[in-house]
Amino acid sequence: MSKVLAKNxxxxxxxxxxxxxxxxxxxxxxxxxxxILPITEVEAYDGFEDKASHxxxxxxxxxxxMFGDAGYWYVYLVYGMYCMLxxxxxxxxxPAAILIRGAGDITGPGRLTKALRIxxxxxxxxxxxxxxxxxxxxxxxxxxxxIKKSPRIGVAYAGPIWAQKKYRFVWRCASDT
DNA sequence: ACGATGATGAAC
DNA sequence: TTCATCATCGTA
Numbered sequence: 001m002s003k004v005l006a007k008n009x010x011x012x013x014x015x016x017x018x019x020x021x022x023x024x025x026x027x028x029x030x031x032x033x034x035x036i037l038p039i040t041e042v043e044a045y046d047g048f049e050d051k052a053s054h055x056x057x058x059x060x061x062x063x064x065x066m067f068g069d070a071g072y073w074y075v076y077l078v079y080g081m082y083c084m085l086x087x088x089x090x091x092x093x094x095p096a097a098i099l100i101r102g103a104g105d106i107t108g109p110g111r112l113t114k115a116l117r118i119x120x121x122x123x124x125x126x127x128x129x130x131x132x133x134x135x136x137x138x139x140x141x142x143x144x145x146x147i148k149k150s151p152r153i154g155v156a157y158a159g160p161i162w163a164q165k166k167y168r169f170v171w172r173c174a175s176d177t
Numbered sequence: 178a179c180g181a182t183g184a185t186g187a188a189c
Numbered sequence: 190t191t192c193a194t195c196a197t198c199g200t201a
Contacts, residue, residue, distance in 0.1 A: 043196070053196090054185095054196080057186080057187095060185080061186095062184080062186085076184085076196090077183070078183095079183085079198080080181070080182030080183035080184070081182055081198080082197050082198075084196060086196085099196055108197075109197075110198060153197090154195085154197075157195085178200105179199105179200090179201085180198105180200090180201105181197105181198095185193105185195085186192105186193100186194090187191105187192090187193095187194105188190105188192080189190085
């Protein structure tokens, strides 16, 4: 049985949610076509103090979704070309989100949204079957040994403390090393 | 190693 | 209104 992850899953400490998202299924439906991809790589962006997070400069038009309820999509454009897909975590008023960097065979957040044709129209929408983009638990448990923690990518500007935080979680199968 | 490519936020 | 800066990727 697969169950759709809802607010009670996302509304917890961001790094915990991020780690638990590994192995969950990202589901994307366009009409009759359904794509199911197990999540393999994520990054946590947590709270006002996190200098790598968009939220650290306060509430803005772009990042306001991060301040809202958990379980909503935060989608934005970087480098003029690629949309980044994030799921909002934490309580309302507490800005946090998790960037989905890879799922299935796809590695890289830009490639993921390009492959699925996910765009900013989903920004601020609730992850649900009705929307056509959601995450569900198919009962897969990823062994701790297969989870690799490391610093986040592309956030050197955040200063040593935040740039070095191990908020990146990668599901590395035992078969490869 | 670097350019593409455009929204964003802050300065002026 | 202008400017530097990006949670990146493909090509070289």
